[in-house]
Amino acid sequence: MAEQRAVLVTGASSGIGRVIALRFGAAGWKVAINARRQARLNEVAKAITVAGGEAFVAPDNLTEFGAHERVVNDTLEHLGRLDVLVNNAGMGRFEAVEAVQDDSYDDQFKLNVWAPLAMVRAVVPHFKQAGGGQIINIGSIVGYVGIAEGSVYSASKWALRGLNECWREELYPHNIKVAYVAPGFVLSEFNGRTEAPASNPDASWAMVPDDVAHAVLCIATQGPNSDIREIVLQVRDRSP
């Protein structure tokens, strides 16, 4: 029987990352989960283990120096291997350009661009040693188009897509695959939204985290000669 594969998901305490972690667990993977809110991570880990999976909680703030190496090394120590990194942690702040706050650039670029870069820096030596790996970056549809009052957030997701392209070229000779997943509007806690469909007026048309998790699982389980570059998920109803 093939050895159980292992995935590390950042931003797994809520929304898209939480459901990605649950889906990997249900599919029989060992799952390491990161975010800042440890109590939330413990709940996700419990759900994975109750369903028969194996989970490791790696709480850390990915905007702090040193966190990335710590999370990757602790994961390797506890799970014994790492096959897939999902760079999902992210934030968005929506402001008219004349109202952009002084810290908006630093906050969003630190988490949405620098943190994935630092995670990739930490994981690549292990992937090279293991003979390969898969990196999945959760970008956004606004990494392809502009959005009014979302200029800094959109620019951060364009930047992440730029990194994605560079890493693809740099890392494929080492059998390390890199993919960009670009969702449209998803019900989550993103930008102060509420995830609960019952109380959410967007529930009739928006996507749910499971839609994104489906795409991520598809990439993680592709065949050895396939190298999915990007998956863009538009909402079916484009009228809102």
Ligand SMILES: NC(=O)c1ccc[n+]([C@@H]2O[C@H](COP(=O)([O-])OP(=O)(O)OC[C@H]3O[C@@H](n4cnc5c(N)ncnc54)[C@H](OP(=O)(O)O)[C@@H]3O)[C@@H](O)[C@H]2O)c1
């Ligand atoms: N929802 C959408 O419509 C949408 C559309 C396109 C793309 N996306 C992208 O999808 C990803 C997930 O967002 P979401 O919608 O699931 O929102 P969410 O529910 O707010 O999830 C964000 C996750 O990031 C974690 N996080 C935030 N700051 C962190 C930090 N400094 N260090 C470590 N983890 C941190 C949060 O956990 P803690 O607070 O516990 O740290 C949380 O688990 C983001 O990259 C977002 O840009 C979302």
